[in-house]
Amino acid sequence: xxxxxxxxxxxxxxxxxxxxxxxxxxxxxxxxxxxxxxxxxxxxxxxxxxxxxxxxxxxxxxxxxxxxxxxxxxxxxxxxxxxxxxxxxxxxxxxxxxxxxxxxxxxxxxxxxxxxxxxxxxxxxxxxxxxxxxxxxxxxxxxxxxxxxxxxxxxxxxxxxxxxxxxxxxxxxxxxxxxxxxxxxxxxxxxxxxxxxxxxxxxxxxxxxxxxxxxxxxxxxxxxxxxxxx
Amino acid sequence: xxxxxxxxxxxxxxxxxxxxxxxxxxxxxxxxxxxxxxxxxxxxxxxxxxxxxxxxxxxxxxxxxxxxxxxxxxxxxxxxxxxxxxxxxxxxxxxxxxxxxxxxxxxxxxxxxxxxxxxxxxxxxxxxxxxxxxxxxxxxxxxxxxxxxxxxxxxxxxxxxxxxxxxxxxxxxxxxxxxxxxxxxxxxxxxxxxxxxxxxxxxxxxxxxxxxxxxxxxxxxxxxxxxxxx
Numbered sequence: 001x002x003x004x005x006x007x008x009x010x011x012x013x014x015x016x017x018x019x020x021x022x023x024x025x026x027x028x029x030x031x032x033x034x035x036x037x038x039x040x041x042x043x044x045x046x047x048x049x050x051x052x053x054x055x056x057x058x059x060x061x062x063x064x065x066x067x068x069x070x071x072x073x074x075x076x077x078x079x080x081x082x083x084x085x086x087x088x089x090x091x092x093x094x095x096x097x098x099x100x101x102x103x104x105x106x107x108x109x110x111x112x113x114x115x116x117x118x119x120x121x122x123x124x125x126x127x128x129x130x131x132x133x134x135x136x137x138x139x140x141x142x143x144x145x146x147x148x149x150x151x152x153x154x155x156x157x158x159x160x161x162x163x164x165x166x167x168x169x170x171x172x173x174x175x176x177x178x179x180x181x182x183x184x185x186x187x188x189x190x191x192x193x194x195x196x197x198x199x200x201x202x203x204x205x206x207x208x209x210x211x212x213x214x215x216x217x218x219x220x221x222x223x224x225x226x227x228x229x230x
Numbered sequence: 231x232x233x234x235x236x237x238x239x240x241x242x243x244x245x246x247x248x249x250x251x252x253x254x255x256x257x258x259x260x261x262x263x264x265x266x267x268x269x270x271x272x273x274x275x276x277x278x279x280x281x282x283x284x285x286x287x288x289x290x291x292x293x294x295x296x297x298x299x300x301x302x303x304x305x306x307x308x309x310x311x312x313x314x315x316x317x318x319x320x321x322x323x324x325x326x327x328x329x330x331x332x333x334x335x336x337x338x339x340x341x342x343x344x345x346x347x348x349x350x351x352x353x354x355x356x357x358x359x360x361x362x363x364x365x366x367x368x369x370x371x372x373x374x375x376x377x378x379x380x381x382x383x384x385x386x387x388x389x390x391x392x393x394x395x396x397x398x399x400x401x402x403x404x405x406x407x408x409x410x411x412x413x414x415x416x417x418x419x420x421x422x423x424x425x426x427x428x429x430x431x432x433x434x435x436x437x438x439x440x441x442x443x444x445x446x447x448x449x450x451x452x453x454x455x456x457x458x459x460x
Contacts, residue, residue: 045302046294049309053283053290060283064276072275079279136366 005100012095013142017133022047026129027097029118031104044125051128054136055083058143062151067168074164081159082151089119091146097122162221166198169228176200180217183207196220235330242325243372247363252277256359257327259348261334274355281358284366285313288373292381297398304394311389312381319349321376327352392451396428399458406430410447413437426450 005027009015017023030043059082063075070078081087092098101122103112112118131139150156154172157165170176177200184195196216197207206227208219235257239245247253260273289312293305300308311317322328331352333342342348361369380386384402387395400406407430414425426446427437436457438449 046300046305049302049305050290050294053287057283057287060280064280070276072279075276075279 002100005096008096013145015130015134015138015142017129019133022129022133023126026125027100027122028102029104029107029112029122031107031112032102033104035104035106044121047125047128047132048121049128050131051124051126052083054127054131054139055088055124055143058140059083059147059151062148066151070164074160077159078151078156081156082147085116085120087156088123089116092119092123092126095123095126095146097126162218162225166221166225169225170200177202180220182213182216198224200224232330235326238326243375245360245364245368245372247359249363252359252363253356256355257330257352258332259334259337259342259352261337261342262332263334265334265336274351277355277358277362278351279358280361281354281356282313284357284361284369285318285354285373288370289313289377289381292378296381300394304390307389308381308386311386312377315346315350317386318353319346322349322353322356325353325356325376327356392448392455396451396455399455400430407432410450412443412446428454430454 005023006017006020009017009023025042026044026047028041028043030045033039033041033043056079059079060075063070063078067075067078098113098119101113101118107118127139127142130142152172154165154169157168160168167178170178179199179202181197181199182194183197185192187193191211193209193211194213194216195207195209196213196219197204198217198220199205206220206222206224208216208221208223210216210219235253236247236250239247239253255272256274256277258271258273260275263271263273286309289309290305293300293308297305297308328343328349331343331348337348357369357372360372382402384395384399387398390398397408400408409429409432411427411429412424413427415422417423421441423439423441424443424446425437425439426443426449427434428447428450429435436450436452436454438446438451438453440446440449
């Protein structure tokens with residue numbers, strides 16, 4: 001096992017594996033096993049199976065409690081955005097797992113070390129190994145360090161519709177009242193245009209137009225978000 | 231809350247909810263909420279979101295430990311068979327959740343009480359409520375009572391290929407050696423037929439034929455299973 005990896009895990013995440021072979025297995029890609037059959041190694045695929053389910057519950061539990069007003073459909077969308085391949089592959093890189101993964105030569109030469117699917121699996125297999133070595137709470141502490149701050153910062157809210165996202169952004173700093181006011185309606189019945197303004201605690205923060213009230217509100221929220229974030 | 235439900239939960243599963251409103255919410259279908267808007271009820275959909283992830287981890291962890299030799303692909307198939315709609319809807323009925331779910335009239339009249347999707351959601355929302363009320367271990371104890379005995383009895387192994395299934399069935403009562411012996415090969419090259427026998431600890435338990443060695447082994451395993459189970 002690479003000592004640098006062990007040091008990094010300890011320094012950055014305060015993680016010390018009791019059973020280092022579990023960590024080694026988490027970092028062993030099947031391509032490496034196939035090229036070293038005489039070594040009787042195990043690849044990380046079973047750990048990934050386990051880690052996937054651990055992450056799913058930890059993220060679900062976090063979202064459930066953090067967003068008490070979000071309906072199931074939006075919770076599901078937000079969860080998908082967090083646990084999907086390209087998100088997890090970025091987290092794996094951030095944790096430097098790409099530096100330590102053991103690959104076969106073919107996989108290495110074809111750029112496997114930067115392949116999102118491989119890195120995503122790596123993140124999950126690491127989590128599976130940590131869970132087996134130290135239990136659910138230890139795996140949770142790691143996810144709390146690596147993933148939840150990003151969720152809290154709103155990194156995944158872009159998956160949401162504009163009104164939901166505006167609400168989450170505004171409520172980060174406490175309870176606020178958001179109100180949409182229809183201010184104009186014009187044009188013939190089949191081509192009606194609605195204009196809506198959005199207010200936070202009575203203060204105008206954006207306006208928008210659309211072919212229905214709903215679309216006008218979404219447009220107003222999008223414009224408010226754009227001006228808040230600019 | 232129906233007292234009979236509370237009694238049943240206590241008697242059959244030794245479960246006593248501290249916060250009965252969680253249990254009520256788990257049993258409240260959205261159709262009921264829609265027909266009783268004045269009551270300001272919450273439906274069970276957010277609990278189902280949570281319960282789904284709890285079950286996924288509990289089943290994954292169980293399979294990971296119970297089947298140390300099963301590769302990831304087969305673990306995934308087995309897990310899917312256990313947590314899929316028609317399996318969970320049967321577990322929900324077994325727990326009598328169908329008797330206590332609160333439905334709107336429309337849903338009731340269209341047979342919602344027997345609809346697999348609704349019952350599956352109900353099982354998951356119950357698990358979510360139990361988890362929030364009493365934690366992961368309490369939810370696990372319930373799953374250990376209701377689901378795992380069925381997995382251990384082999385109810386879901388029919389999802390596996392015949393060789394895997396035969397292995398799991400035979401190894402339930404301890405370690406055994408399973409051997410496939412090619413006993414015959416005949417016919418022209420493009421229409422070759424292979425005959426294979428399968429032995430457990432040296433005893434012949436089945437034989438089969440096929441157009442490849444692999445297919446002949448699967449056939450032998452299927453025949454061995456059929457005679458073991460008859």
